[in-house]
């Protein structure tokens with residue numbers, strides 16, 4: 206039985222990527238050695254990191270004024286290193302609170318400067334994306350989460366910031382899912398484990414000129430300038446997750462790049478939401494205009510039907526569909542690597558489900 210992987214993360218990766226990654230564990234580049242047992246300073250691994258960096262830049266359309274870093278510590282470490290590196294004690298950062306991850310970023314930022322939560326949907330359990338927020342002139346940066354993995358909402362616009370205010374985005378769960386002009390951002394970060402690769406590496410894309418403006422002492426390993434200077438090789442980087450990410454980036458490019466990813470993701474999301482809206486047993490949890498193309502959240506009309514539908518899905522090979530405990534119901538994560546056939550399969554189960 207084919208298993209359809211709707212997990213929110215770590216999540217589905219392209220089959221060809223998994224095959225190549227598996228092969229490299231046994232014999233990397235025909236060297237008779239596993240990729241897990243070679244030096245990160247050897248030329249083959251440096252070539253992997255260089256290619257991954259180049260692919261990230263190409264897909265985001267950014268040039269040499271940006272640096273691509275592959276770091277450890279997950280996106281959660283970025284919640285604190287972003288303000289530590291960018292915000293002085295007497296400066297203000299604006300945050301949009303659109304979910305648990307944004308909330309955690311805010312919790313960390315308050316240790317490093319002033320925080321202005323300019324928009325929030327927390328009171329409504331994050332069912333929508335705030336739109337009537339204002340970022341005051343003089344704000345150091347605006348931080349937002351492009352896709353809210355837990356709640357199934359996504360920004361379908363790039364927020365406006367006043368002249369001189371930097372734009373910082375946590376793109377952990379929708380990076381490379383659609384075309385985005387990287388030049389509009391000053392700092393992008395993403396845990397790899399959804400659209401880019403396995404857990405264990407965090408992508409950072411930083412406009413180099415924004416670094417070095419804070420007065421505090423920054424511990425070496427948390428200072429982006431150190432990683433920029435050392436091309437992500439100040440310490441041993443997470444070699445294997447970077448390798449698998451590089452293979453996934455190659456796959457994205459070969460599939461037609463971000464425009465092709467967008468077409469694929471839009472088609473899947475529209476198909477699933479159409480059934481959620483049509484079928485009286487199910488209902489969506491978020492404002493329609495803010496629905497995520499990556500994580501579709503929906504509920505059943507009763508707790509009994511929820512349990513029964515989950516059991517029915519499980520019996521038919523649908524994995525990872527249970528919603529996050531803070532929303533309940535179902536969450537169908539449909540990252541880049543998921544084919545339309547899996548979404549079609551889920552929709553058919555929704556149609557055939559007899560409570």
Ligand SMILES: Cc1ncc(COP(=O)(O)O)c(C=O)c1O
Pocket residue numbers: 214278279280281282306350352353354355375376377378396397
């Ligand atoms: C949008 C978003 N930001 C941050 C995180 C935290 O990432 P990590 O587990 O890599 O720290 C997640 C994890 O799911 C996420 O979805």
